[in-house]
Amino acid sequence: MPRRKKDSDPSQQDLLNVAVQLRTAPCVPALREAVQQWRKQNYKGATETTQLLLQHWFQRDHRGFNGRPFAYHAFQREAIETLIYVWEIAKVRNRAALLEKYTQSLEGVRLPPFDGFSRYAIKMATGSGKTKVMSLAIVWQFMNAAREAEEIAKDYARTFLVVAPNVIVYERLKTDFEGSRIFRVDPLIPKPLEIFWDFDCVLRGAGERAHYEGMLFLTNIQQFYERRSRNNDEEPEEMTGMLGKKPSGQKLEITDFGERIAKRSGHLLVINDEAHHTHEEGNEWNQVIRRLHEQTPLAAQLDFSATPRFQKGAIFPWTVFDYPLKQAIFDRVVKRPMKGVAKMQESKSTIASVRYKAYLTAGVERWKEYRGLLKPLQKKPVLFVMLSDTAEAEDIGHWLRDKYPAEFGGEQTLIIHTNKTGEITKADLDKARKAAREVDDEANPINAIVSVLMLREGWDVQNVTVVVGLRPYSAKANILPEQTIGRGLRLMFRGANSGYDERVDIIGNKAFLEFVDDLEKLEDLTFDTFEIGKEKPRILSIMPVEEKKEFDIAIPQLTPSLVRKKSLSEEIAGLDVMQFDCAVLPMKEGDLAEKNFKFEGYDILTLKKILERQYTLADPQTAQEVIGYYARIIAKEVKLPSQFAALAPKVREFFEHKAFGKTINLDESAAIQAMNSNVAQYVCVQTFKKALLDKTIAEQEPVLHTTARPLSAMEPMPWSRKVYEGRKCVLNLVPCGNDFEKAFAKFLDHAEDVKAFSKLPERFGFAIEYTDAAMNLRYYYPDFVAIDQQGVHWLLETKGQQTEEVSHKEHAAQIWCANATVLAGVPWRYLKVMQTAFASLRPETLEDLTVLPQA
Structure with a gap:
């Protein structure tokens, strides 16, 4: 992993941090x-x-x-x-x-x-x-x-x-x-x-x-x-x-x-x-x-x-x-650059293929290692070679084709020619454009690209795994470090939580690696290194295994039980504002309602202090201005802006008959002033929000949408984190996100009453709909699935701590299990396992876990 030269907490950066000022705009x-x-x-x-x-x-x-x-x-x-x-x-x-x-x-x-x-x-x-x-x-x-x-x-x-x-x-x-x-x-x-x-x-x-x-x-x-x-006042050729x-x-x-x-x-x-x-x-x-x-x-x-x-x-x-590129590397948004280290020297020759043979051979061997690792994942690696001039590119391209005909022969090596100004020649432009679009496709024959220049902007090639740099770069072209190395950093595997830390290996002569050093200085980081010929790349392919088909688990596919409503007109029209449970609002300062005011635990003075003015409705002339404004705020809060027209009459009814503890004339100036206050806004919005939020999500009766989807249908996925080699799992390896998950996988594998189990990778795509505290529709991805010896199917969630969000997920999982049991005709149960409780209990069987407290 790239290392910061100086550790720093981004949250502590401030405007007096001169280093930050110098590194950015x-x-x-x-x-x-x-x-x-x-x-x-x-x-x-x-x-x-x-x-x-x-x-x-x-x-x-x-x-x-x-x-x-x-x-x-x-x-x-x-x-x-x-x-x-x-x-x-x-x-x-x-x-x-x-x-x-x-x-x-x-x-x-x-x-x-x-x-x-x-x-x-x-x-x-x-x-x-x-x-x-x-x-x-x-x-x-x-x-x-x-x-x-x-x-x-x-x-x-x-x-x-x-x-x-x-x-x-x-x-x-x-x-x-x-x-x-x-x-x-x-x-x-x-x-x-x-x-x-x-x-x-x-x-x-x-x-x-x-x-x-x-x-x-x-x-x-x-x-x-x-x-x-081109004329003399233009940029250097490299740029x-x-x-x-x-x-x-x-x-x-x-x-x-x-x-x-x-x-x-x-x-x-x-x-x-x-x-x-x-x-x-x-x-x-x-x-x-x-x-x-x-x-x-x-x-x-x-x-x-x-x-x-x-x-x-x-x-x-x-x-x-x-x-910056540095942060993208830390965030694993791009590949992690790795510098190859070896005691190699250029041969004393004017022929590029002779002079750079050691570096080229090392690059090809590294590429072959990646090819073997990526084959189960149906991905092909791309080797990129950078040279000093067109003649060298031509020589190296032919050398690759002749030396490695099976891997780089014929059209498997693409040579990009450039003219004296550094532009791709017209004869090669169509080839370059086509390669930029198609080189990542597994069916595309190109395995190596040889050129004077690194991939220019627009080359969204994702499969570059090895870069062999055999050219110096002019110090005049200060922009080049980020551009040159950056072109090879696009991820091959994209998507949330892939579990695989991608890398691109850089092999080069002294002049090129000095150029890479400039990028490290510019980005304030140090790339990790690997020893060429000794340290092998590591990519684990997580995939179903035919020989372990007896441990396959099929998960029923149910239609969603929760959907967001597009309209609430009927529900809004049916609201009885007189049944709202809310504090009586004061009409003026010092009246009895103000002295007796209590709302959500606050008195009137406390609520005034903690509320900042959240709206800019200055001196409204009519009650309808205030009502319209509040109706828009409520519609926004319940995430249904199209319901403004339906809400406005109910807001008027609320203020006219309920909010002030009696029926009032909203056209009077005193009423308009009382409505137009922070406290009135807060009480009105929160009261309506409470009444409407549980109506914005519609519960519907789920049905069995398709046949059950087995884990054996999962496509292979890359992984570079913790794994457990389970006997009773249909996958070749159990992918684990942390030590607790690995320990839990081992427990399930050894539990006598567990017939089969597996981790549920997000890539498999099984999710349960639920709503969070703000009634946002969310998706929950359970951790494990298992079948016990009695045929009961289990969704198992491992947690380090209990939060309100966990409670919402747990409730949704229990409902899903109940629906799946009825619709699929197979018993499903949900169980949450807290890390501290698991460590204290030291269970030996799945049945032992049933004594653990649930929410």
């Missing part, structure tokens, strides 16, 4: 603190639409289209929260204001000469899912434009332009946006807001479409201009090779996107992907965007990049969020 530390505080305040000041979206994205469980758990990463959440905060809450509308508000000092900071609209850079490590954050930003802007009142909605974007720097990046983005795929597959749109989603994605070259309220145009920047020939040539000044309109955008009403949001060159204010890329702004005002320009740096290494000062 000047605005990031202060913004990070502000966003954390804003989250603690439950997104105070955000629009109702924004709050609903944030709640849906990050406070509910989701399952992907493949049935497996889906969750946005914490850093993706922080990225979109930061964008929302700086634009919607802080209302920073240009880069000068951003720097003045969030930097400690403007000394040495370049102030931009063109600053006519909001522009923010988002720094996210390669492979960390920038496109996910783009899609969140698009939905946030459009939903506010479509749903909020016109006074608010007019500032948000209805039109979106996503710009790629080259065709390869364009084609990667096309995979997500073609046919609006990402908006259909990811849980971006809450069901109550689907009615507002009138949206289409238009790709480069597509003709006119029918009108949609929201429209996204996807293209590459070359569609707006043509690059000019050009990695990033593509700089945008030039010769304009050549070959698309009508600009004209089509101009015809649309409202604001435009521009998203630049891999926006490495956008710091050059005068280049054609930025001029294109400024021309668009003149015809269609920009809501904002978002620059996404793993390396938004100037040539000398400093991060763009308008960067608002920074998720």
